[in-house]
Amino acid sequence: MPGLEDGPTLKGKVAVVTGGARGIGRAIVEALAERGCDIAFNYSKSHDVALELEKAIKAKGVRCKAECVDIKDFEDVKEWIARVKEDFGRVDILVNNAGVVVDKPLMMMSREDWDQAIDTNLNGMFNAARACIVTFMKQKSGDIVNISSVSGIIGLPGQTNYSASKGGMNAFTKALAKEVARYGIRVNAVAPGFIETEILSHFTEEQKKKITESVPLQRIGTPQDVANCVVFLLSQGAQYMTGQVVQVDGGLAIR
Numbered sequence: 149m150p151g152l153e154d155g156p157t158l159k160g161k162v163a164v165v166t167g168g169a170r171g172i173g174r175a176i177v178e179a180l181a182e183r184g185c186d187i188a189f190n191y192s193k194s195h196d197v198a199l200e201l202e203k204a205i206k207a208k209g210v211r212c213k214a215e216c217v218d219i220k221d222f223e224d225v226k227e228w229i230a231r232v233k234e235d236f237g238r239v240d241i242l243v244n245n246a247g248v249v250v251d252k253p254l255m256m257m258s259r260e261d262w263d264q265a266i267d268t269n270l271n272g273m274f275n276a277a278r279a280c281i282v283t284f285m286k287q288k289s290g291d292i293v294n295i296s297s298v299s300g301i302i303g304l305p306g307q308t309n310y311s312a313s314k315g316g317m318n319a320f321t322k323a324l325a326k327e328v329a330r331y332g333i334r335v336n337a338v339a340p341g342f343i344e345t346e347i348l349s350h351f352t353e354e355q356k357k358k359i360t361e362s363v364p365l366q367r368i369g370t371p372q373d374v375a376n377c378v379v380f381l382l383s384q385g386a387q388y389m390t391g392q393v394v395q396v397d398g399g400l401a402i403r
Contacts, residue, residue, distance in 0.1 A: 156383035159184030162236045164229065166190055166219055166276050167246030169198040171345035172295060175371030176243055179379050181205045181212070185241070188232040190217035192246075211236065219246045219272035229279035238287070241382060242280045244273040244317075245295040249347055251306045262309045269313035273320065281324075285331045293378050294321050294337040296393060298401040301339055314339075318393045325391030334390040336381045341397025343369045364399030 163180050167173040168189025177187050178201075187205055191198040191214060198214040205212035213235060217228045233239055247269045250261045273294055284290025299307050300314025318337055325335040342348065342359050348368065351359070360368055377396045380386055395401055 156379065156385065157184050158241075158379075158382060160186075161240040162186045162188070162232070162238050163241035163243060164188050164232055164239055164276065164280065165243045165245055166272065167192075169194040169201060169214070171347075172340065172343060172371045172374050173243075173245040174201060175375040176245060176295075176378050177201065177205060177212075179372070179375035180241070180243075180382075181208045181210050183379060184210060186211040186236055188213045188215070188236065190215050190219060190228060190246070192216065192218065219275060220267045222275050222278075225272075225275040226279045229276070229283075233283065239280055239283055240290060242276055242290070242292045243295065243378060244276055244292070246272050246276075247295065247313075249307075249310055251310065253306055254308050257309060265309035265313050269310070270316045270320075273317055277320075277324065281328065281333075284333045285328065288332045290328075290331075290333040291382050292321075292324070292333070292335045293381050294335070295374070295378075296321070296337045296339040298339050298341045298395055298397045301393065301395065302401045321393060322391045329390055334381075334387070336386075336389060336391070337393045338374055338377050338381070339393050339395045339397065339401070340374050341369060341395070341400040343371060343374060345371060362400065363397070364402065367398060369396060369398060 163185045165177050168177045169191035177189055181187055202212045202214040218224045250265050252261055294317050296317045297314040299311045300318050303311045321335050321337040374396050
């Protein structure tokens with residue numbers, strides 16, 4: 149991955165990445181593997197893609213295990229993390245990346261639309277963090293990075309459910325960071341802006357042009373831009389950072 153070859157090492161650590169098969173999650177899995185990290189990631193539907201990624205990560209000389217796990221199911225996630233600990237021997241890092249976007253104006257939003265965003269983005273983060281936190285506290289070390297969004301900072305029209313879930317994630321990040329700092333655990337978040345993923349693939353070229361013009365750096369971000377920030381937050385260079393929500397948005401949400 150360009151720009152990562154000479155960066156910090158995470159060799160010997162075990163990372164759990166939720167929603168790791170595609171898009172930003174995939175870029176994070178690849179970036180952590182480049183750093184020597186062993187990886188466990190979950191997926192919901194992308195079975196073939198997940199197994200292909202698992203094989204590619206193993207080819208880098210690190211351990212990797214992909215599992216189909218419903219991030220919305222508390223017990224399912226709890227059992228998954230227990231299997232990761234058994235298979236890998238430890239857990240050092242949690243990256244809460246799994247998420248969905250169900251955009252609609254509030255007047256057209258169904259209860260199912262609301263629940264889908266909250267259950268996946270917010271409750272899913274809680275499920276994974278809750279499953280890992282006791283282990284982190286016992287070993288007096290651990291890193292959590294939550295993948296949020298600028299939508300949770302500035303709010304975006306048509307995204308009341310998504311903005312609420314990501315705003316909740318940002319508040320969760322700050323509260324948990326204060327709660328567990330004395331155990332040597334750091335909790336941070338990355339808030340991407342517009343990123344070139346499958347979501348944007350449904351946009352027209354004209355829509356993408358308008359998005360680009362709204363970004364001060366005049367480009368749409370890449371999944372690697374987000375992954376690079378995650379790597380930094382997990383590195384020795386960021387050891388005095390906790391409770392932070394770092395915007396990776398080309399200046400979109402400058403305030």
